[in-house]
Amino acid sequence: xxxxxxIGVGKAVPKKTLTNEEIATFVETSNQWIKERTGIEERRIxxxxxxTSLAVSAAKEAxxxxxxxxxxxxxxIVATASPDSVMPNTACLVADALGIKNATCFDLxxxxxxxxxxxxxxxxxMRVGRYKRALVIxxxxxxxxxxxxxxxxxxxxxxxxGATLYEGxxxxxxxxxxxxxxxxxxxxxxxxxxxxxxxFHQEEPQHPxxxxxxxxxxxxxxxxxxxxxxxxxxxxxxxxxxIDWFILHQANERIITSVAKKLGVAEEKFFKNxxxxxxxxxxxxxxxxxxAQNKLKKGDKVLLAGFGAGLTxxxxxxxxx
Amino acid sequence: MILxxxxxxxxxxxxxxxxEVVLTASFRDDLGADSLDLFEIVMGLEEEFGIAxxxxxxxxIQTVEDAVNYITARQ
Numbered sequence: 001x002x003x004x005x006x007i008g009v010g011k012a013v014p015k016k017t018l019t020n021e022e023i024a025t026f027v028e029t030s031n032q033w034i035k036e037r038t039g040i041e042e043r044r045i046x047x048x049x050x051x052t053s054l055a056v057s058a059a060k061e062a063x064x065x066x067x068x069x070x071x072x073x074x075x076x077i078v079a080t081a082s083p084d085s086v087m088p089n090t091a092c093l094v095a096d097a098l099g100i101k102n103a104t105c106f107d108l109x110x111x112x113x114x115x116x117x118x119x120x121x122x123x124x125x126m127r128v129g130r131y132k133r134a135l136v137i138x139x140x141x142x143x144x145x146x147x148x149x150x151x152x153x154x155x156x157x158x159x160x161x162g163a164t165l166y167e168g169x170x171x172x173x174x175x176x177x178x179x180x181x182x183x184x185x186x187x188x189x190x191x192x193x194x195x196x197x198x199x200f201h202q203e204e205p206q207h208p209x210x211x212x213x214x215x216x217x218x219x220x221x222x223x224x225x226x227x228x229x230x231x232x233x234x235x236x237x238x239x240x241x242x243i244d245w246f247i248l249h250q251a252n253e254r255i256i257t258s259v260a261k262k263l264g265v266a267e268e269k270f271f272k273n274x275x276x277x278x279x280x281x282x283x284x285x286x287x288x289x290x291x292a293q294n295k296l297k298k299g300d301k302v303l304l305a306g307f308g309a310g311l312t313x314x315x316x317x318x319x320x321x
Numbered sequence: 322m323i324l325x326x327x328x329x330x331x332x333x334x335x336x337x338x339x340x341e342v343v344l345t346a347s348f349r350d351d352l353g354a355d356s357l358d359l360f361e362i363v364m365g366l367e368e369e370f371g372i373a374x375x376x377x378x379x380x381x382i383q384t385v386e387d388a389v390n391y392i393t394a395r396q
Binding site: 036037215218219222223254258 | 355356357360361364376
């Protein structure tokens with residue numbers, strides 16, 4: 001069985017909704033500016049929730065939808081840039097919370113491409129025949145690593161989690177992946193690890209917040225994503241017009257508009273929920289996939305595309321089963 | 322020639338009519354472009370005219386005429 005298909009999708013977002021108007025009371029910005037520049041109207045912010053708790057909730061929803069026993073899951077990968085701890089990894093905590101006892105569990109760091117990267121890794125591991133069921137989660141609490149005085153970033157980044165359950169099958173539905181990177185763009189989107197110093201080496205404490213060069217990231221996304229999508233489809237029997245739904249990482253509505261235009265595809269085929277959730281990095285694609293579910297029909301060709309810090313980017317084509 | 326191509330690109334990116342893209346028009350003030358629109362226009366010009374426009378140079382391109390002059394000097 002070297003095929004893979006999706007059998008369940010779940011999402012979890014924090015309870016607190018933070019609107020543009022509320023942000024404008026403590027940061028110099030406005031609802032109109034944020035809406036025009038990004039498409040975002042509101043986003044969710046974790047207060048009691050954690051990256052782990054959101055990951056667990058999203059996973060539960062996916063498992064319930066798939067109607068399987070959690071303990072049959074053999075692989076758990078959590079894509080995150082905001083884990084609650086370095087050790088233990090989030091995946092082990094998620095597995096423990098769900099009663100998954102026989103799994104390989106690890107976190108994967110690829111920023112906003114994390115879900116795509118983790119999906120490629122999971123599917124590759126499954127195709128070799130060793131794993132029959134894999135849980136891939138994108139989970140973030142970016143509100144805890146954002147500078148709330150930086151109006152360029154605090155309006156964008158938010159919290160949430162999405163989960164996808166993959167299962168081995170003889171009728172392959174996950175047709176292709178294309179993941180890429182360019183480390184020369186590292187400086188455009190950074191989030192330092194915690195303060196690094198020891199008895200013998202002192203360092204200025206790094207700014208532990210997301211630092212972004214919005215211009216360069218925008219230019220990168222609108223250039224590389226269409227190229228990557230075309231390259232992905234060249235390895236399949238399809239071209240852009242055959243795709244029923246495009247689900248892009250929800251970073252900025254203007255990026256989605258630009259990518260649609262460059263591909264020559266109607267913008268209506270690009271699912272958007274950025275207005276409600278902002279940019280939830282690795283969680284954005286699986287959250288969007290869950291919300292798009294009621295629009296997806298069996299046999300639909302769906303293309304997922306992520307892009308972000310690293311620089312990393314990638315896409316995946318699957319057929320709705 | 323350059324002006325016509327420029328007008329088409331700007332009209333397409335900003336959703337305005339080519340007749341509004343006159344030499345004296347300021348991208349920001351007259352044509353309503355924000356900084357993301359300007360990147361799109363700049364990328365369009367780079368592709369159409371086979372030039373590379375640095376971020377510093379973008380600052381100096383305020384009006385349609387500035388853009389025409391910039392491109393002409395590099396053809």
